[in-house]
Amino acid sequence: MDHKIITGFSSACIHAGHKQDPMYSHLTPIYASSTFVYDTAEQGMLRFEGKEEGYIYSRWGNPNFTEAELKISALEAFGLTGDNGKPLELKGILHASGMAALTTLFLGTLKAGDKIITHFSLYGGTEELFQKILPGLGIEAVIVDMHNLKETEDAIKAHPDAKMMYLETPANPTLQCVDLEELISIAREHKLITAVDNTFATPYLQQPFAFGADFVFHSTTKYLNGHGTAIGGIIIGKDIQLMEGKMMKTHRLLGGNSNPFDAYLLTQGIKTLEVRMERHCHNAMEVANFLESHPAVSKVNYLGLSSHPDFAIASKQMKHPGAMMSFELKGGLEAGKQFINRLKMCTKAVSLGTCDTLVSHPASMTHYGVPKATREQYGITDGLIRMSVGMESITDIINDLDQALQ
Numbered sequence: 001m002d003h004k005i006i007t008g009f010s011s012a013c014i015h016a017g018h019k020q021d022p023m024y025s026h027l028t029p030i031y032a033s034s035t036f037v038y039d040t041a042e043q044g045m046l047r048f049e050g051k052e053e054g055y056i057y058s059r060w061g062n063p064n065f066t067e068a069e070l071k072i073s074a075l076e077a078f079g080l081t082g083d084n085g086k087p088l089e090l091k092g093i094l095h096a097s098g099m100a101a102l103t104t105l106f107l108g109t110l111k112a113g114d115k116i117i118t119h120f121s122l123y124g125g126t127e128e129l130f131q132k133i134l135p136g137l138g139i140e141a142v143i144v145d146m147h148n149l150k151e152t153e154d155a156i157k158a159h160p161d162a163k164m165m166y167l168e169t170p171a172n173p174t175l176q177c178v179d180l181e182e183l184i185s186i187a188r189e190h191k192l193i194t195a196v197d198n199t200f201a202t203p204y205l206q207q208p209f210a211f212g213a214d215f216v217f218h219s220t221t222k223y224l225n226g227h228g229t230a231i232g233g234i235i236i237g238k239d240i241q242l243m244e245g246k247m248m249k250t251h252r253l254l255g256g257n258s259n260p261f262d263a264y265l266l267t268q269g270i271k272t273l274e275v276r277m278e279r280h281c282h283n284a285m286e287v288a289n290f291l292e293s294h295p296a297v298s299k300v301n302y303l304g305l306s307s308h309p310d311f312a313i314a315s316k317q318m319k320h321p322g323a324m325m326s327f328e329l330k331g332g333l334e335a336g337k338q339f340i341n342r343l344k345m346c347t348k349a350v351s352l353g354t355c356d357t358l359v360s361h362p363a364s365m366t367h368y369g370v371p372k373a374t375r376e377q378y379g380i381t382d383g384l385i386r387m388s389v390g391m392e393s394i395t396d397i398i399n400d401l402d403q404a405l406q
């Protein structure tokens with residue numbers, strides 16, 4: 001196929017990164033092979049030197065990884081232009097998990113003595129990496145409220161050894177958003193590299209490279225896979241030399257590679273990204289409106305509601321407000337547990353981005369062991385319900401929630 005024919009996002013979701021299989025299999029087969037053969041010693045040499053394209057060993061690369069990497073890179077670059085005026089070129093490296101990709105990102109770009117400027121609301125695993133692992137290597141996170149641009153710039157000035165600005169927007173699980181355009185511009189002025197966790201938005205809703213980001217990160221476990229069938233992560237960069245050099249070296253030596261089966265599942269999942277996100281977001285808006293007018297609910301946190309404090313930032317940088325939300329039950333802990341137990345269709349599980357609606361009650365599940373006072377500092381109150389709105393028929397989702405709220 002001639003890829004120049006691709007002008008629409010969904011066409012890129014479906015076709016980008018695909019290469020005709022030599023055996024004429026429609027889909028790229030699962031290349032379950034640890035190593036790859038060469039015809040001659042000379043060919044082996046050329047491949048090791050990177051002078052001939054070809055695979056060597058699956059920790060280093062595999063056709064299934066390549067297809068997913070090219071596809072996600074094409075989506076993050078979709079419609080964007082690079083500094084040279086040509087279509088933006090990106091390079092992605094697929095990993096075994098989001099956390100493995102983050103490890104490569106930080107260890108490939110930072111060294112002892114460097115600091116990371118970041119927002120106070122981040123995915124729990126990322127925060128723990130900042131608090132429990134990186135300090136031991138001499139890398140420290142400086143936490144600021146990035147809603148305040150002046151405070152952010154002051155923090156950069158106060159820390160001359162700040163090397164990276166790390167952003168996550170919308171953030172997991174609080175749904176806080178920070179302004180990509182303003183913050184990346186501040187970071188660039190002060191020569192900081194910028195990395196953005198785009199997991200909640202996906203490239204369909206938000207493209208951080210449009211604002212000048214250096215790296216984009218995804219936990220592909222969520223919306224990119226879309227079906228909850230595999231854990232995975234990716235880092236994507238626009239400095240191709242850096243990605244193919246230092247970042248690839250770091251990745252290969254840390255060994256957090258994906259595997260052919262998970263990469264295959266991811267590739268199939270991404271093909272429906274646009275239609276899934278449209279449906280997810282449409283359903284989420286309906287659910288938010290339903291919950292907002294329900295007498296048992298005291299508060300709904302959804303980026304599509306003007307009552308959300310980051311409504312304006314989300315509207316500015318995202319195509320739709322996504323499909324994650326949380327809401328507060330008036331009845332507290334007991335009401336939260338009862339609500340979960342009464343659900344008949346929605347799935348009781350943590351994680352997000354799957355076809356089915358996932359509902360969790362942090363106070364009795366993920367944050368059960370956290371003291372109440374600490375929990376509440378993070379906004380996790382007794383009656384808080386967290387929801388990843390799925391793609392089921394909207395009437396059924398609302399009916400299930402309605403009967404569980406009785």
Ligand SMILES: *Cc1c(COP(=O)(O)O)cnc(C)c1O
Nearest residue numbers: 097098099123172199219221232
């Ligand atoms: C899930 C998640 C991660 C971590 O990814 P894993 O695939 O679970 O390793 C990082 N950031 C965000 C926003 C996430 O939701």
